[in-house]
Each structure stands twice: as structure tokens, then as C-alpha cells.
Amino acid sequence: MKNIISILIILIISLQINATNYPVKNSSDLNSKLKKVLPGDTITMLNGVWTNVQLIFEADGAEGKPIVLIAETPGKVIIEGESALVLSGDYLHVSGLLFTGGYSPFGAVISFAKNSKNPSNYCRVTNCAIVDFSKSERFDKDNWVAVFGKHNRFDHNYLAGKLNAGVTLAVYLNNTLSQENHNRIDHNYFGERKRLGSNGGETLRVGTSTYSLISANTTIEDNYFERCNGEVEALSIKATNCVIRRNAFFETEGCFALRHGNNNQVYGNLFIGNGKPATAGLRVINAGHDIHDNYFFRLKGERFRSALAVMNGVPNSAINRYHQVKDAKIYNNTFIDCSSIEFGTGSDSERTATPLNTTFSNNTIYQSLSDNPIIILDDVSGVKLENNLFYAPNAEFDMAGFHSEMMKLKKDKLGLYRAIVGKDKKYLSVANICSDKIIQKQEAGTDWYSSISMHETRLPMAHKANNEPGNLEKTLMSSLAGDTIILISEGTYTLSEPIVIDKLTYLVASPELENCPEIIFNDDRTGRKSHILLTNGGNLSVKGIAFNGTTKLGNKTTSAIKTDTKGMNQPYWMIAEDCEFYNFNESRYSAFRAEKGSYADSVIFNNCLFHTISGDAISISAEKDDRGIYNAEFVKINNSIFYNIMGSALDLYRGGNDESTLGPFLEVNNCLFENVNNKELGSVLRLIGVQVASISNSVFSNSGRGGRSVKFEETRWNDCVVTNCNLYNSGRIESFYNNVVVGDIYDVKPIYFNEEEHDFRLSNSSDFSEGINIGIDNN
Secondary structure (H helix, E strand, O other): HHHHHHHHHHHHHHOOOOOOOEEEOHHHHHHHHHOOOOOOOOOOOEEEEEEEOEEEEEEEOOOOEEEEEEEOOOOOOOEEOOEHHHHHHEEEEEOOOOEEEEOOOEEEEEEEOEEEOEEEEEOOEEEOOEEEEOOOOOOOOOOOEEEOOOOOEEEEOEEEOOOOOOOOOOOOOOHHHOOOOOEEEEEEEOOOOOOOOOOOOEEEEEOOOOOOOOEEEEEOOOOOOEEEEOOOEEEEEOOOEEEOOOOOOOOOOOOOEEOOOOOOEEOEEEEEEOOOOOOOEEEEOEEEOEEOOOOOEEEOOHHHOEEEEEEEEEOOOOOOOOOEEOEEEEEOOOOHHHOOOOEOOOOOOOOOEHHHHEEEEEEEEEEOOOOOOEEEEOOOOOOOEEEEEEEEOOOOOOOOOOEEEEEEEEEEOOOOOEEEEEOOOOOOOOOOOOHHOOOOHHHOOOOHHOOOOOOOOOOOEEEEEEEOOOOHHHHHHHHHOOOOOEOOOOOOOOOOOOOOOOOOEEEEEEEOOOOOOOOEEEEOOOOOOOEEEEEOOOEEEEOOOOOOOOOOOOOEEEEEEOOOOOOOOEEEEEEEOOEEEEEEEOOOOOEEEEOOOOOOEEEEEEEEEEEOOOOOEEEOOOOOOOOOOEEEEEEEEEEEEEEEEOOEEEEEEEOOOOOOHHHHHEEEEEEEEEEEEEOOEEEEEEEEOOOOEEOOOOEOOOOOOOOOOEEEEEEOOOOOEEOOOOEEOOEEEOOOOOEEEEEEEEEEOOEEEEEEEEEEEEEOOOHHOOOOOOOOOOO
């Protein structure tokens, strides 16, 4: 079907009688031809790499005679570097361009306006791709596509891989020239967007709160969203009188949010979670929405990411907060094995305005996998519940408006499960969605991007590095992404400069060594450096290595591993296993430090020993602006020892009350903390704003005596648990709601096998309940 796009473009050109085709080879050539073009003419960009080009497509076509800017071969005009495209005028068409390997020096990669006061109208961008075209700083914000003006169309395009803050595609309503716009966004493929760890990572947004009560008349249809996980909202409607239909959301963590604005129509959309964690559905706010015939399948998100979240509003709400849900109609939708359908989402001391004059009717709910998916968080007397079919054998649910029925599932030819009710051989239609109207992945996006030849893959290699001066650095420099560097010498590896990790690297000690090789600096310079510097594109697995924070001449090293202070737009991961970190002896020095602007998908420590450290052992707390930004999504510490640490063993920080993200997630299991942070008001584990935490089977001994063993600052919806831990001569567990302790807490003096040799296995493990393994694994 995508070939139709190319055919249509050819027809447009061929039908333009007396039209001229101008081939151009660079931006200056393009600018000169723009002075000559007339309605119906075509400018053909010749194949090749166009670097650092600001394409100002300024001209005016006419109805039936657009001026066309087209690639000689779709996908073969590659635009890279500091480049952008601006459509300035009316009846302009663009097709076949590929933006990759660069970023826009303007506010957008493709803009339908030279500026907001001079928007373009009746323009079209089709069959183009923007892939991996992000600014290097994570919070250097831009949009990839900015749609201004009226009667414009953005269709059959491919957008994937945005890493920095800003909306992938935004439709603007900031003056009358862009309101009541009748713009159409259709048949686009919106590909993976990784978690940003902050607000500002939407994939598609219409409007802003300021203009949300003004009619937009924008249509969003037949688009495919795949793994759009930037933040809580993948598609955010902040406008009135929009139509959003027949879109597919595949394994996407961002919800479709009717965030601001009224009277929007939402129907025929598919939400396919496939049981993946945090996959989201539809969030309803404001008034007059008509929501019907949508399909929700195995979505596992909760709260704002519920399959359906009907929110509470704020009484007399400001335009940018939460208006009350009123006069909404939600009917003929199908929910299959979804974790949560919520009414009163967000109910708290501020959001107290419950839904009014709203109906939830004739919906089909099939729930075989878990307990009752219907969650009532506040008064629902303003919601009329009627004629909903409900199958949930594991639930205890009896509520007016829901009729329990026997159901089975049957898979149709498109792979959608439909509900068979009772003994009837006929099955219910899936939200009355016609099979021939369901958007398929292959029908969205360009007709050429998937056929681009990819780089040949290579098998990773192993390289051996001895401890001769410079050999380790030289070996690392000659390695490629995915390679393993094996340290084959016992004793000391001396560095003169930090090891820079800018690619996937495995740094491991040879299993044949009896003792860990030690990494240390060999010069007399103090501070401002680490043994390993993680920079953009770097991912690191390090195993079996000791990091000594004191140089050979007795000076100090800031950290063993840290991220780049210049900021990183790419999420990274770091795993340390069987490693030792010691002698980082200044108050702000750490074994591991995440700097401001960096964001980890995961930071993991397994079987590691931290000792003789004056600062925090693990510092993941550089984002102190209290805007909901944080430095790591998943932090896992398992079977590790923290001994003689003056600061915290872990400082993990997420400030502010922003609700657009999921993390951080923390797991601490089978760890031991001996003589850690006994400063006044200190904390062994300082956990500010951590949304999900599990601290289990761990020993706190002679630690946090001036304050806390664990300090939480959490909101009421955070899921934080402390269970089966031993607190001996140690500080308390502190949380705002005082409800984090759910298992046994012991007060037993630990007896170690050999503390002087750092053998902290417990010789008195029998003092704890049978079957409970507390402290480090004795194996």
C-alpha cells in the first residue's frame, strides 16, 4: 500500500502542465531556484549527503498546483549535521527526505512556519524520515516537527530515536492563524522513544494548556505508535474539538492523555500492551469527550497509565492543572486482561472534583489473569454505569452497571482477541472496529525506510591487556563496541588519564588470576578526575577489578566511575560485579557518581565491596532542580558490603512532585552496612522521591546512629517496602507515611567470620527466622 504514496507524487508532478523540474545539488542552488519557481513546479534534490543545510522552502503554490520539493530517490537525500527544513508559504509539498546523524540549529527539524506569526497553509510533508537526529545535551530542548497554520498534512512519515527533551511532533495553536486549523496527522510511524527520566518527552502533542479551550479541529488518524516511552504521555491532546481515530499504540508506556480541552472524539484506537510492564491506555480529563469503540489489550500500567483513567479534577482549576471531567461518554470499548480501569485517578487533597454527568456504558471487560481491574478511588455518583459486560473469575466484584457473563476469547485473522459471550457461537465485535479499518504497522511510515541497507554486524572480540604502562589504554582505544578487555596481570594498572568509555565495553579480570588487579592513578594531581569516565554512547560492564582512590603519591581521586559533566543525551547502563572500591578519602568523593544531565537505564552492583570512603559510596543525586528529573531509572544493589563509609552508602534523588515518570526503581537485597554514615542527621540509604523501592534481607550495623538507616521522602502512591532486615545499634527507618516496613525487622548483633579480612559472612545467621537469608550470601 505504501507504493501508492510514490505513485501519487508522480501523478501530482505529471499532471502539472507546463511545470518545470529544477534539479539542485546544494542549498545555494536550491535558494537560486526558489527565486524562479512558479505554481506547479518541482525542485528535485539530487541524491547524496547534504551536510549543515538550513533549507528555507519559501514560495507559494496554488490550489491544484503545489510547488514540490522532492528527493531524486526517496531516502537517498540524506540530511545530516546542523540542518533543518522550513516551509514558508502556501501549497508546498515535500517528499522523500531523510534526516539522520545531526540536529536542528532551530526550534524544529521540520517547521510549517518561518515564525509563528507567518505560518504556512495547505502544505504537505510526506514519505520523509527523521531518525536519530537529537541534540547532544539531554535537556537541550527542541521539537522534531512543528505544525503551524491551517489545512496542512503530515503523513506517511517515519520518526524514531529522539533522545533529547522536546516533543517529537507538536501542533501549535498559539494565535488565530493556527486555530480552527483542520490539520491532518495521518499514517505516520512513531518509533521507539526511550524513557527521558523527566517531563517533556511526549511523542505527539496538540496545543498547550493556554490555548486548550480554543477549537483546533485537528485530526489524528491511522498512526502507529511503537514503544513510545519518553514520559507518561505519548499522545497529549491540549485542545478542543479534535478527532483521534484508528491509531495503534503498541507496547507503549506513554498514555494517550486528553490532558486539556473539551469535546474531543476518540474512537477506533488500539492499545496493545502484550503484558509488558507499565504499558498504558487512555487518560480522561475535562469535558464533553466522546470515547467509543476502542480496544485495550493486556495493558499493565496503573494510575496515570491505567488502561482507562478517569481523573479527578481540581475545583476552580487553573488552566494548566486538572479541569473536572464532565459530560463525557465512554461506551462500546473492549478491555481484555488489563490491570487497571480507574475512576477518580489522582484523588488527593488538591484533586477533589469527581466526575460529573459522565457515562460508562456497554463496555466489555474480560479479566482472566488477575484480580478485579475496576478501581474506584473516589465518589463515582456522577458516573452512570450501565450495561457493561464483565468476566473476572478471580475478582470479588459486585457493582451496579456491571453484568457478569461467561466469556471466552477467539483470535481473529488480524491477531485481535474477541470475546465470545456465553454459549453463543457468534462473538462480540471488538469495540465495533472493522477489520479493514485497523491500522497495520506496514501501512504507516514511509515506503522506503525499512529497505535501507544496514551496516554489517560483527562478532565481538576479546583483547588481553597487561599492566605495562599505557597498555590498557592502548587496548581500549583499539577495541570496538561490544568487545571485551581482559586484564591478565595481577598487581597494579597505573593510569595517567581517565579511561574514556564511549561505546559498549566489557572490562573484566582474567578468571585465572588469584587476586583482583588494581586500577590506580600514577601522578600527583589531586581531584577532578575518575578512573573511568562514561561519555555519550558508553555502556560498561566491569568485573573482578579493584579501584584504589589514592594515587601512588598519596593524592586523591574523585571517583572510580563517573559520568561526563558535559551531559549525555543517550541513556547508558553500568554493571559492576565482584569489584572493590576503596580509599576515596575526600568528603564529596564517591566510588560511583552520576553527574547532572546524565541518565542511566540501569546502574547495578553485584557482589561488590565498598570501604574507606569519605563521601557517598554511590551518588546518584545530581539533579537537584526539583522538577521531577533524576539520574537513573533502575538501581540494583545485591549481595554487596559497605564498610567504614562516612557518607551514605547510596544517595538516590528525585525532587519535585512531577507525575510524568515512573522511576527511580530501587532494589537492595542481601547487603551489609557496617559503620556507615554516623554523622548527625545522616542516612545510610538516602532515598528522596524514589517511586518504587524494595530493601530486603540486609544488615544495618552501627550505622546511621546520628539519624536513619533508611530515609524515604515519598508520596502516597509510591511503592516502597523494607522487609526482613536487621538493625543493630543503627538509626531508624523513616518515611513520610510511616508505612514502608512490611516484614520482620530484627535487632541482633551480627557476628562476622573475619571483619579484619572483610569477610562479613554471618556466623550467627541461625539467630534469624528459619528460612530467612539475611546479610550477604554465605556462598
